[in-house]
Amino acid sequence: MESDYLDLYHPRILELDKHPYHFKKCVEEPILIANNPFCGDRFKLFDKSPNKDYAALFFYGHGCAVSKASTSLLVELFEQKGLTGIRELADQFAKFIYKETDHCAEDKLLIFENVRNHPSRLDCALLGWNELLKKLH
Template sequence: MMNNTFYNEILTDHNLHPAHKKKLEDANLVLEGVNPSCGDDIILELKEENGVITDGAFVGSGCAISQASVDMMLELIIGKTKEEALQLADLFSRMIKGEAKGDELEPLEEAMSLADISKMPARVKCAVLGWHTMEELLEKEAEKNL
């Protein structure tokens, strides 16, 4: 498990220097995600080609946890298939609920630093906003293609 100093460094870095907080002009999948309980609001934009997420970005505002979490998520899912991205979202969700721990979390890389959010119920919705938005976006896209 990561220590609090490392957690704070990762969170701070993703807030001060988000790699994916920008407009993605050629996105072909777009969805707004809102956390009404605290006002976090993002627009997630993905570029998908042949079942692979080739690029992604987000714009919006919110707390440090919501913004860092969606930036970490994009780091993980770009270059992955939609199925792999959904598997990562499931693992992240299980981690936040305290149902997944230890080596099982390795695929989440830096996003593992948010594991202790499970002990802060008021912040769970912040951490999962980007992930839930991505799941909803990919599920809606899959339904359209049936």
């Protein structure tokens, strides 16, 4: 039973929890606030790029290992793919997590594959991504 629960935590998730990408409190107005009212997880995304083109994104806040790792990858991939690319990826990642497809369009996100078997943690993996999709739609 224990291993069933712990298979949630891919080693890379634990690593990103300890060493997230661009995790820093910023003075700028956040471009996104991802909030889970049921558990209190909350991350803010900041755009520190001079042209406000999402080339230098940072995030800060509180969340579990899964939501922190997931938001960390969101920030990293957002910088790489820009607005159009991340929108497509967010859509696809949500479908992957909800098991509407087994295809994961981004290898880095495969670390969340086992999260799909933990219904109470789907929101953790999608916290920032769903908020982004809501904003973009």
